[in-house]
Amino acid sequence: MNPWRSFKCGLLALALVLPYSLEAKVTVKEILNNEQQQAKDSSEHAEQSTLPGNEVATNEHPIIDEFNRQTPRSAMQGYLHAAHQRDFERAAHYLDFRNLLLQAQAMNHAELAHTLYLxxxxxxxxxTQALSNHPAGSRNEPVPSYRDLVGEIDTSRGAVQILLQRVPGDxxxxxxxxxxxxxxxxxPFLRQEFGYSQAGEWLYRHLPHGAFLGVELWQWVYYSLNLLAFLLIACLSTRIFLYLLLRAKADVSQxxxxxxxxxxCFLLGIVLARTFSSEANSTLATRAIFEGATLLILAWTWFLLKVVDVIRLRLTLRLQRNNNTQAEFLLRPAGNVVKILLTLIALLxxxxxLGFSATTLIAGLGIGGLALALAAQKSVENIIGAITLYASAPVKVxxxxxxxxxxxxxxxxxxxxxxxxxxxxxxxxIANAxxxxxxxxxxxxxxxxxxxxxIVLERSTQHQVLAQxxxxxxxxxxxxxxxADQPCRVRLSGFVPRGIKIDVLSYAQTTDFDYYLHIVESLNLQIIECLNRLGIALAAPEPLSFAKL
Structure with missing residues (x-):
């Protein structure tokens, strides 16, 4: 089988992965909204903590709690805020440790709070905004009245409910x-099911605390090294593949x-990283960032733009072999149009x-889009003019x-x-339009x-000499x-103020302008020789007239 054809079939198979590679359960937009909500929750939690006695009025009597656990929402906000600050001793105050099983009792309270957060x-x-902000909790959930449902986690044993429970206070x-x-x-079961790997656990405990877009510093380091390793594998694989193509004497252009x-190479590395990276150290935020297709879209865009260049080169060589130069020059603007369309599609x-609606974004441009269209009116006219020039071809390059x-x-x-x-x-x-x-x-x-x-002769030229x-x-x-034989005309056309005019009409059978000048020079010298031999003089040029100042 032709190696180059095998390569193109491989590209087609790789392209089929794209629609499935763009799927992400959590978007960057949700991460940004979540970070804003956490900041807002922390602010509300701090404000409520400064209230005298942290009291929440009810119909019966006020609720007083130093950790602001009066409602399901405030309790969850307090726990997440403490855990996010890695203050798991404080976070443990938001967990109910009554009547625990032996496995849970084997873990200290801070460790339980820490593991649950992970x-x-x-x-x-x-x-947290979906949780009830009433001391009695929500009454419209499929759980007992003294509990509120935060969410469910799918595990190998089935769904595990994350519940808040109303318990006696201090x-x-x-x-x-x-x-x-x-x-x-x-x-303890959730730790076995969703715990980090040993490498992830080590990085988590030894690298400084910090996060960007919900992804912690140690995760940026881990996945960056992971991506670099797969890029090295992809680099080695593509160079081996290119070497085999050249050994098979395939027609591979520069x-x-x-x-x-x-x-x-870059695209293959991204696909390998997305396919074979371990899920042991991933979080919802890392899935949104590293599996959110930002790098994948960038890789595909770069790849497709280069594919356009390769296709354009191959078509150019084919058109040159067929002497179709006009279509050859059309390939450059056509390729630019295709690149612009690919870039716009990639952006959308x-x-x-990222979680933003492209259609809503386009519709939201509104007047801005109209202004842009008006501003681009001349550009569109020029593009249509270019298409017209290539289609009708009044001139060629x-x-x-x-x-x-x-x-x-x-x-x-x-x-x-x-x-x-x-x-x-x-x-x-000159603008095409x-x-x-x-x-x-x-x-x-x-x-x-x-x-x-x-040719204009003097008026004194004799009849017999003129005929000769x-x-x-x-x-x-x-x-x-x-x-050329036809037309080839030499006639006495009439009289002009300068003298007697001879009309000569003939055609040199060439399109080479330099050779045409050589023919004209030869003919003019022969005509001058005839004039000299017959003693005929050319009429003097008309005198220049100057306007009076």
């Missing part, structure tokens, strides 16, 4: 909310080599992947033409303007070039091998 980070987004007669002992009893060693997919008052060689027909180089070697750019409406004289399209010398001159000029044109 499990929540890996499995469940806690929306002050007689007061009731507060804590994480239910039914949930705390599940923490842009194709750059495609394999550059964007394909990226916005969708490399041809000599006269456009309006400009005369020169067409060097490029771009998306915005056509570039011409004049005989003075200066460069002129204007170019197509101008009078265009294509000099290079001539199949032959006219020879029409301006006409006959000799006819013979010169008819005997010249580069002058």
């Amino acid at each position: 499990v929540l980070n890996r499995t469940l987004w806690v929306d 002050t007689p007669g007061n009731y507060i909310w804590k994480v239910s002992n039914a949930t705390v009893n599940q923490v 842009p194709a080599k750059a495609l394999v060693t550059g964007p394909l 997919v990226w916005f969708e992947n 490399g041809q000599v033409c006269r456009v309006g008052r400009y005369f020169g060689v067409v060097e490029e027909i771009g998306l915005r303007a056509t570039r011409m180089r004049t005989l003075e070697r200066s460069v002129i750019h 204007k170019f197509v409406d101008m009078e265009i004289e294509n000099i290079s399209e001539r199949e032959r070039i006219a020879y029409r010398p301006d 001159l006409l006959e000799q000029i006819r013979e010169i044109l008819e005997q010249h091998q580069d002058i």
Whole structure:
């Protein structure tokens, strides 16, 4: 099988992975909203903690609690705030340790609070605003009235409920909310199910505390090293593959080599990292960042842009072999249009992947989009003008033409303007929308070039001598091998103020302007020789007239 064809089939198979690789359960938008909500919750929690006695009024009597556990919402906010600050001794005050099983009793209180926080980070987004802010809790949930449901975690044994429970407070007669002992009893099992690996645990305990976009510093380090390892594997794999292609003497161009060693290597590394990276140290935030397809979209965009270059090069070589130069020059603006479309699609997919609605974003542009369309009106006209020039082809790149008052060689027909180089070697750019409406004289399209010398004789020229001159000029044109037989006309056309005018109409059978000048020079010398031999003088030029000042 052709190695290059196998390579293209491999690219197609890799492309089929893209739709499935873009799926992410949690988006970056949700992470940002969650961080804002946590900051707001922390602020509310701090404000409530400063209230005198931390009292929440009820119909019966006020609830007093130093840890602000009066409602399900405030209790969960307090626990998350303490755990986020890694103050697990304080976080333990938000857990109910009554009637625990032996496995849970084997862990100290801070460790139980710590482990539960790690499990929540890996499995469940806690929306504290959805929790009840009433001391009695929510009455509309499928749990007992003294409990509130925070969420459920899917495990190998089935769903595990994360519950808050109303329990007696430290002050007689007061009731507060804590994480239910039914949930705390599940923490040892949840640690086995969702605990970090040994490497992750070591990094977590030894690297400084800090987070960006919900991902902690040790996780950035871990996954960056992980990605680097897979990129090295991809780099080695693509170079081995390229070596095998070259050994098989496949027709691989330089842009194709750059495609394999550059964007394909990067794309393969990203796909390998997404496919084979361990889930042991991932959290919902890391899945949103590292599996949120930002790097994948970047890799695919880079790869597809380079594919456009490779395809354009191969089509250019094919068109050159077929001598189709006009279509060849159309490939450059067409390739630019394809690249722009690919980039726009990548941006829209990226916005969708971040959690923002691309359609809503486009619709929200509104007046801005209209203003942009009006501003781009000329650009669109120029692009349409470029398409018109390539479709109707009044001129082609490399041809000599006269456009309006400009005369020169067409060097490029771009998306915005056509570039011409004049005989003075200066460069002129004419907007395509204007170019197509101008009078265009294509000099290079001539199949032959006219020879029409301006011959005016003195009025004193004798009749017999004039007849001989006409006959000799006819013979010169008819005997010249580069002058067409028809039309070939030499006539006494009439009288002008300067004298007697002879009309000569013939065509040199060439389109090479330099060779045409050689033919004209030869003919002019022969005509001058006839004039000298017959003693005929050319009429003097008309005197210049100057306007009176």
